Amino acid sequence: MKRPPRPQARTSEASPTLSRRTFLKGAGGVAASGVLAREALANAEPSGPPRADAEVLEGPVEVEFALNGVATKVTVEPRTTLLNALRVHLETPHTGAKEVCDRGTCGACTVLLDDEPIYACMTLAVRAHGRSVRTVEGLASGDELTAVQREMVASDGMMCGFCTPGFVMSMTACLEKNPDATEQELREACRGNLCRCGTYPHVFEAGMRVARGGAR
Numbered sequence: 001m002k003r004p005p006r007p008q009a010r011t012s013e014a015s016p017t018l019s020r021r022t023f024l025k026g027a028g029g030v031a032a033s034g035v036l037a038r039e040a041l042a043n044a045e046p047s048g049p050p051r052a053d054a055e056v057l058e059g060p061v062e063v064e065f066a067l068n069g070v071a072t073k074v075t076v077e078p079r080t081t082l083l084n085a086l087r088v089h090l091e092t093p094h095t096g097a098k099e100v101c102d103r104g105t106c107g108a109c110t111v112l113l114d115d116e117p118i119y120a121c122m123t124l125a126v127r128a129h130g131r132s133v134r135t136v137e138g139l140a141s142g143d144e145l146t147a148v149q150r151e152m153v154a155s156d157g158m159m160c161g162f163c164t165p166g167f168v169m170s171m172t173a174c175l176e177k178n179p180d181a182t183e184q185e186l187r188e189a190c191r192g193n194l195c196r197c198g199t200y201p202h203v204f205e206a207g208m209r210v211a212r213g214g215a216r
């Protein structure tokens, strides 16, 4: 997947481009804002107070990332979540990731950051700088759905559908890494996704049909 060009050094202009160095220097402060990948959450050390040398980002900042393989720029306040950047601030809004709880409990906002599932509502957009972001919009190729998407339809894996993009992204990430995943592994991969309509049996039936190879 093509990455955007290396970021420029931050300037003092009104819309500074965020450099990786600037971002890393500010990471202590960012971590204190609750930005953690779901995988990291399980192993996270207490983040503690921001580092004394943490640089405070003053907005707006320009964030560059590969969105579904396309070099993308968005200018946002440093406090903007990735979910809001995707849904509201892009020139072409990407609304596939859903805003449901907006507090890291339901998984409806799940996207893949460098192929790892994360809660986009709990991730600052600046975290995506220089990285790859994949959303549910990037899965199908024209009218050609992925196996996970096809099986979600065939297995009747949705009712209201608000949770569906999140489950699809979590199962996609799991099956890309482990195409022969067991049902337990699929359930583990989706442990951060909630379905209020209770379609879990159908969701995992879909995932297992892909894992068993019948739907590839």
Ligand code: FES
Pocket: 098, 099, 100, 101, 102, 103, 104, 105, 106, 107, 108, 109, 110, 119, 120, 121, 122
């Ligand atoms: S909207 Fe992000 S976890 Fe619920």
Ligand code: FES
Pocket: 157, 158, 159, 160, 161, 162, 163, 164, 194, 195, 196, 197, 198, 199
């Ligand atoms: S289908 Fe309604 S929340 Fe899952």
